[in-house]
Amino acid sequence: MKTSEDLKQIVKDTYSEIAMQSKEQNTVSCCGVGGCATVDYAVFAENYDALKGYNPDADLGLGCGIPTEFANIKEGDTVVDLGSGAGNDCFVARAITGEKGKIIGIDMTEAMIDKARENAEKLGFNNVEFRLGDIEKLPMAANRADVVVSNCVLNLVPDKEKAFAEIFRIVKPGGHISISDVVLKGELPEAVLKASEMYAGCVSGALQKDKYLNIIYRSGFEKLKVPKEKAIHIPDEILGTYLTSEQIKDYRESGRGIYSITVIAEKPLSDNCCTPGCC
Ligand SMILES: C[S@@+](CC[C@H](N)C(=O)[O-])C[C@H]1O[C@@H](n2cnc3c(N)ncnc32)[C@H](O)[C@@H]1O
Numbered sequence: 001m002k003t004s005e006d007l008k009q010i011v012k013d014t015y016s017e018i019a020m021q022s023k024e025q026n027t028v029s030c031c032g033v034g035g036c037a038t039v040d041y042a043v044f045a046e047n048y049d050a051l052k053g054y055n056p057d058a059d060l061g062l063g064c065g066i067p068t069e070f071a072n073i074k075e076g077d078t079v080v081d082l083g084s085g086a087g088n089d090c091f092v093a094r095a096i097t098g099e100k101g102k103i104i105g106i107d108m109t110e111a112m113i114d115k116a117r118e119n120a121e122k123l124g125f126n127n128v129e130f131r132l133g134d135i136e137k138l139p140m141a142a143n144r145a146d147v148v149v150s151n152c153v154l155n156l157v158p159d160k161e162k163a164f165a166e167i168f169r170i171v172k173p174g175g176h177i178s179i180s181d182v183v184l185k186g187e188l189p190e191a192v193l194k195a196s197e198m199y200a201g202c203v204s205g206a207l208q209k210d211k212y213l214n215i216i217y218r219s220g221f222e223k224l225k226v227p228k229e230k231a232i233h234i235p236d237e238i239l240g241t242y243l244t245s246e247q248i249k250d251y252r253e254s255g256r257g258i259y260s261i262t263v264i265a266e267k268p269l270s271d272n273c274c275t276p277g278c279c
Contacts, residue, residue: 004158019111023061053095064152065180083153087116164219186256191242221265
């Protein structure tokens with residue numbers, strides 16, 4: 001049985017390697033913790049080409065949504081990107097905040113931080129900073145972020161309660177989050193999980209959607225919404241390695257599956273309860 005430190009080490013090793021590769025090489029790489037050379041990660045990734053601030057050098061094809069799309073970022077905001085990789089979403093956020101804003105990318109893989117810093121330096125930005133750190137213990141003071149974004153990362157974090165408690169801590173009262181991630185719907189047969197992990201990665205640490213949203217809600221956020229949800233289709237020929245055609249048919253008809261979602265939520269203006277009869 002792997003400890004959470006073991007899992008984090010595997011994630012670090014995997015992403016140290018990925019940091020050295022191009023987006024094209026990563027389409028046959030892996031975002032999971034199992035090490036899987038046949039994984040086609042591009043099944044999750046969105047097309048960033050048309051976005052203002054897009055920097056191809058920072059796009060390693062590792063996302064599963066476009067969190068800035070629903071993040072309602074404003075000029076001058078302080079935006080924190082968790083698991084920032086080579087900085088892809090940070091540079092898109094920077095195009096919206098402008099030079100008066102502040103962008104902080106946090107990642108626990110040194111090679112990713114180095115790559116992201118190199119990218120920021122090439123662009124000449126002095127308000128985009130990258131910090132080495134763990135989402136379960138964020139290197140940031142409380143109540144600093146107007147907006148927290150994250151793209152395909154929280155599924156990799158072993159203690160999601162701790163992660164969302166930390167996210168809640170660093171968001172300013174009245175601030176908000178926009179998080180893209182991978183979740184599951186319904187109990188997936190072991191064989192489907194295995195096939196999915198081999199095909200798409202990012203599945204082994206994914207939670208049930210309800211459980212995931214509940215953790216965010218219990219950490220203190222309110223006004224939760226899922227403005228985007230996309231089913232990840234695992235082709236028959238991949239499932240066929242593990243399942244009979246009858247089992248594939250049952251699975252397809254069950255409504256169960258793997259989804260990429262973007263969740264938005266707000267931190268209440270006051271931590272104190274002020275509903276009638278409460279304070
Ligand atoms: C799938 S990649 C996504 C990178 C980036 N968000 C993007 O869309 O290009 C996951 C990233 O999360 C980082 N990561 C995973 N677990 C983390 C943790 N506990 N704390 C900080 N970073 C973490 C990895 O090092 C990796 O760079």
